[in-house]
Amino acid sequence: MTKIVRHVNMEILHYSFIKYSIISGIFIAIISGVYSFFIVMRKLSFLSVGISHSALAGVALGYLLGINPYLTTFIFCIITGFLIGKLTKMGNIEYDTSIGIFFAFTMAVAIFLIFFGNIKVNIVSYLFGSIIGVSKFDMFFTLSIFIFSLLFYILFFKELIFITFDEEVAKVSGINVGLFDSIFLIILTIIIVACIKLVGIIMTSAFLILPTSFALNFSKDYKFIIVLNILFSIVSFIIGFILSFNFDIPVGATIVIVSTILYFFSMVKNVA
Amino acid sequence: MSNAIEIKSLSIKFNKKIILDNINLQIKENSITAIIGPNGSGKTTFIRAILGLQPKYSGQVKIFNYISPDYPKGLIGYLPQKNVYNLKFPSKVIDIVVMGRYPQIGFFKLPSKNDIKIAEKCLDRVGILSYVNDYFQDLSAGLKQRVLIARALAVEPKLLIFDEPSTGLDIISQQEFYNLLIDLKKEGLTIVVVTHDIGIISKYVDSIIGLNKKIHFYGTPEDSMTQKNLENIFGKDFSFIIHDKNCETCKYGNTSL
Ligand SMILES: Nc1ncnc2c1ncn2[C@@H]1O[C@H](COP(=O)(O)OP(=O)(O)OP(=O)(O)O)[C@@H](O)[C@H]1O
Ligand SMILES: [Mg+2]
Numbered sequence: 052m053t054k055i056v057r058h059v060n061m062e063i064l065h066y067s068f069i070k071y072s073i074i075s076g077i078f079i080a081i082i083s084g085v086y087s088f089f090i091v092m093r094k095l096s097f098l099s100v101g102i103s104h105s106a107l108a109g110v111a112l113g114y115l116l117g118i119n120p121y122l123t124t125f126i127f128c129i130i131t132g133f134l135i136g137k138l139t140k141m142g143n144i145e146y147d148t149s150i151g152i153f154f155a156f157t158m159a160v161a162i163f164l165i166f167f168g169n170i171k172v173n174i175v176s177y178l179f180g181s182i183i184g185v186s187k188f189d190m191f192f193t194l195s196i197f198i199f200s201l202l203f204y205i206l207f208f209k210e211l212i213f214i215t216f217d218e219e220v221a222k223v224s225g226i227n228v229g230l231f232d233s234i235f236l237i238i239l240t241i242i243i244v245a246c247i248k249l250v251g252i253i254m255t256s257a258f259l260i261l262p263t264s265f266a267l268n269f270s271k272d273y274k275f276i277i278v279l280n281i282l283f284s285i286v287s288f289i290i291g292f293i294l295s296f297n298f299d300i301p302v303g304a305t306i307v308i309v310s311t312i313l314y315f316f317s318m319v320k321n322v323a
Numbered sequence: 324m325s326n327a328i329e330i331k332s333l334s335i336k337f338n339k340k341i342i343l344d345n346i347n348l349q350i351k352e353n354s355i356t357a358i359i360g361p362n363g364s365g366k367t368t369f370i371r372a373i374l375g376l377q378p379k380y381s382g383q384v385k386i387f388n389y390i391s392p393d394y395p396k397g398l399i400g401y402l403p404q405k406n407v408y409n410l411k412f413p414s415k416v417i418d419i420v421v422m423g424r425y426p427q428i429g430f431f432k433l434p435s436k437n438d439i440k441i442a443e444k445c446l447d448r449v450g451i452l453s454y455v456n457d458y459f460q461d462l463s464a465g466l467k468q469r470v471l472i473a474r475a476l477a478v479e480p481k482l483l484i485f486d487e488p489s490t491g492l493d494i495i496s497q498q499e500f501y502n503l504l505i506d507l508k509k510e511g512l513t514i515v516v517v518t519h520d521i522g523i524i525s526k527y528v529d530s531i532i533g534l535n536k537k538i539h540f541y542g543t544p545e546d547s548m549t550q551k552n553l554e555n556i557f558g559k560d561f562s563f564i565i566h567d568k569n570c571e572t573c574k575y576g577n578t579s580l
Contacts, residue, residue: 092409092412206430206431207430209425209428209433210425210430212414212422213422213425215412216408216409216412216414216419216422217403217407217408217409217422218407219401219403219407219408220401220408220422220474222375222376223374223375223376223399223401224396224397224422224425224426224478225394225396225426226425267413270413271413271414271460271461272413272414272415272418272458273413273414273418274418276413
């Protein structure tokens with residue numbers, strides 16, 4: 052762990068990088084806040100865990116082939132997402148079972164690639180995030196992800212809500228649910244890849260699950276919940292970022308700890 | 324009168340097991356038709372085929388002369404069998420019912436005042452307008468069912484398809500529901516209802532389909548509800564009680580059998 056801490060300290064010296072980090076972080080916070088609702092409501096939390104963990108094999112593949120690891124990660128994650136869906140249908144098993152199968156398998160592939168490819172890469176920064184290393188290019192990349200996912204959400208808000216509540220009747224209403232699901236899976240994967248930069252492979256799912264879990268303690272109306280989600284994500288990001296800055300602790304972990312603590316506070320109301 | 328539904332040699336298999344076997348059938352426009360049959364007899368599969376939700380089938384399905392699944396939007400209002408939707412979905416009741424308006428609203432637009440008015444009118448028709456601003460997840464099972472019936476009405480469709488609509492409805496609501504169907508028929512709608520309420524439907528429907536893999540009978544309640552017909556689809560142990568006003572079962576509020 053000391054290695055990561057030192058890594059963070061070094062990067063902080065480049066001041067303009069921090070601007071990019073904060074802006075990218077806020078973009079990601081907003082978009083994961085929005086999509087958190089659909090992920091939790093459609094019971095895809097574990098899918099997001101499965102997809103994010105398959106990212107490690109994607110990273111290794113990128114290094115092995117000598118191309119941008121985020122690109123290979125993205126492709127690898129999408130394929131994993133589709134295969135999980137296929138296996139669920141064809142193997143006649145539940146989602147969590149096929150995710151469990153792929154979770155282990157993609158991890159094994161990652162280790163296999165790292166071992167045989169003799170890859171010397173700081174896997175730690177992918178596992179736990181490295182938002183301090185955000186470049187101007189990364190920021191614009193995040194911005195385009197942000198615009199695309201947000202636009203899809205704004206344009207198809209009604210339909211997304213309908214499908215999330217009742218797929219069958221949504222189909223009868225003339226909504227192409229299959230197409231929506233595919234686009235949704237792609238967006239989910241893009242967001243996961245973006246989140247990996249922020250909080251790392253292992254903690255990404257927290258970023259997608261906690262906002263809605265938090266907001267559900269305050270509201271029973273999806274319109275309000277999504278707004279709360281966004282606020283929750285932004286606040287946990289900013290608090291986590293500032294704390295990690297002042298105490299020299301890893302950013303990803305700090306954000307996750309802050310959001311988990313916020314979540315437990317939101318539960319107090321229910322316990323009492 | 325023309326046909327609302329026309330089905331020609333419809334067959335459906337799941338994993339090589341035949342679920343529906345060569346169904347041929349026509350349902351008249353502006354009528355109420357009940358589909359009955361034991362659990363697992365293929366009723367839900369059958370109506371899903373009518374709705375265009377069953378991707379793999381052989382034969383032809385037409386609704387108002389449109390070939391499945393290429394129906395215009397808003398042609399059909401549908402109430403699925405319970406538990407296919409998200410029971411804990413956080414939403415106000417009104418927003419659930421307004422979903423019924425989505426086919427008419429179309430993409431890129433939000434519900435108008437008129438859509439909300441229609442939704443409220445439909446809540447009123449199922450007798451729960453007072454719950455309009457309540458949260459869906461807080462309602463009892465029967466009230467949830469009524470919200471979803473209201474949503475199917477809000478489509479303002481030509482054809483209404485209900486899969487076991489009276490599940491969870493108390494005895495009064497059940498009768499109110501069937502009376503509502505009669506009102507809707509007067510307004511020109513065609514209604515198909517899958518049900519286990521064998522004891523009471525005869526009073527309300529125009530015809531009854533007995534389905535168990537095949538169509539075993541199809542006709543007016545008088546013609547179709549015979550002991551022999553019912554034994555045919557439900558098995559030898561079936562005994563059909565004609566409910567009179569002294570019926571013990573009815574006293575305890577169970578009229579379905
Ligand atoms: N997706 C599916 N894959 C495999 N078999 C299926 C599928 N859907 C339904 N079946 C089978 O088809 C048969 C008919 O099911 P269906 O749901 O249509 O019955 P039903 O008449 O509606 O029963 P119920 O009264 O219990 O609702 C059952 O044997 C069921 O197991
Ligand atoms: Mg059924």
